[in-house]
Amino acid sequence: MSVFKDIPNLHTHTKLCKHAAGVPEEYCAEAEKVSNILGFSDHCPFPDGRYGKERMEFSELKHYCQLIEQASEKYPGMQLLAGAEVEWCNDMGRNFYNEVLLGEFNLDYLVGSAHYSGFDLGNQEHFFYQQPSPDVTRDFVDVTLKLIESGIFTYVAHPDAFMVPYTEVTKEHESMFREIISAAIQYDVPLEINAGGVRTKRSYPNRVFWEIASEYPTLQTVVNADAHKPEQLYNEDHSTALNIALDLKLNICNLSVAQNIIKGKKK
Numbered sequence: 357m358s359v360f361k362d363i364p365n366l367h368t369h370t371k372l373c374k375h376a377a378g379v380p381e382e383y384c385a386e387a388e389k390v391s392n393i394l395g396f397s398d399h400c401p402f403p404d405g406r407y408g409k410e411r412m413e414f415s416e417l418k419h420y421c422q423l424i425e426q427a428s429e430k431y432p433g434m435q436l437l438a439g440a441e442v443e444w445c446n447d448m449g450r451n452f453y454n455e456v457l458l459g460e461f462n463l464d465y466l467v468g469s470a471h472y473s474g475f476d477l478g479n480q481e482h483f484f485y486q487q488p489s490p491d492v493t494r495d496f497v498d499v500t501l502k503l504i505e506s507g508i509f510t511y512v513a514h515p516d517a518f519m520v521p522y523t524e525v526t527k528e529h530e531s532m533f534r535e536i537i538s539a540a541i542q543y544d545v546p547l548e549i550n551a552g553g554v555r556t557k558r559s560y561p562n563r564v565f566w567e568i569a570s571e572y573p574t575l576q577t578v579v580n581a582d583a584h585k586p587e588q589l590y591n592e593d594h595s596t597a598l599n600i601a602l603d604l605k606l607n608i609c610n611l612s613v614a615q616n617i618i619k620g621k622k623k
């Protein structure tokens with residue numbers, strides 16, 4: 357029996373985001389071997405097309421939901437959750453998230469991600485391409501804290517991904533890790549151990565981040581594949597991410613998070 361049986365994946369992309377492969381049905385075919393729950397969280401588009409190179413068009417969002425619906429019909433034994441991985445943008449206001457995405461489009465859940473530094477849209481850096489800079493790092497932490505405190509997001513993805521340009525963890529980094537972890541506990545928001553960083557050999561999951569996290573017994577975590585291809589579900593990289601959580605005895609909450617999403621479904 358797979359160790360992943362009770363750890364449904366809640367971070368799954370589709371080819372609509374322009375840098376992933378496969379449609380929801382293909383991910384279901386892979387996921388059903390292990391779990392009867394699968395959460396989709398493709399990169400969420402914005403009405404003005406910002407960050408458009410790495411996501412579907414806003415006009416495709418309905419189609420994305422329909423593809424998940426169709427997959428659900430084809431895999432009636434599976435509980436599919438239609439979510440989106442989305443950045444916090446001050447100028448969009450809470451309405452966009454609550455009324456448009458969760459309301460109008462009836463998404464089941466939103467994953468908060470700091471892919472870009474800070475809140476100044478004209479002056480943001482992507483976490484893959486940033487140069488080491490204390491200011492940019494701080495900007496990533498501020499966005500991460502905002503995601504946690506907003507009360508909008510079901511969990512926060514790769515909270516340690518801002519460490520990509522660093523090979524060493526400084527005392528300053530450690531205190532930022534503690535800020536993020538403490539906020540996650542205070543606001544009751546799970547933090548994600550992301551297998552995408554294992555797969556791409558970036559410096560996350562950051563071992564020191566999660567060692568510090570293990571000092572906080574009430575922190576909730578989720579372990580996810582961040583699958584950009586169906587075969588990335590429950591593969592070796594996903595297992596590596598899971599082993600970090602098991603090794604450090606972190607609270608793995610994927611199942612209860614999924615069950616809460618299912619309870620809140622309006623359909």
Ligand SMILES: [Zn+2]
Nearest residue numbers: 441469471513
């Ligand atoms: Zn992401």
Ligand SMILES: [Zn+2]
Nearest residue numbers: 367369441582
């Ligand atoms: Zn992702």
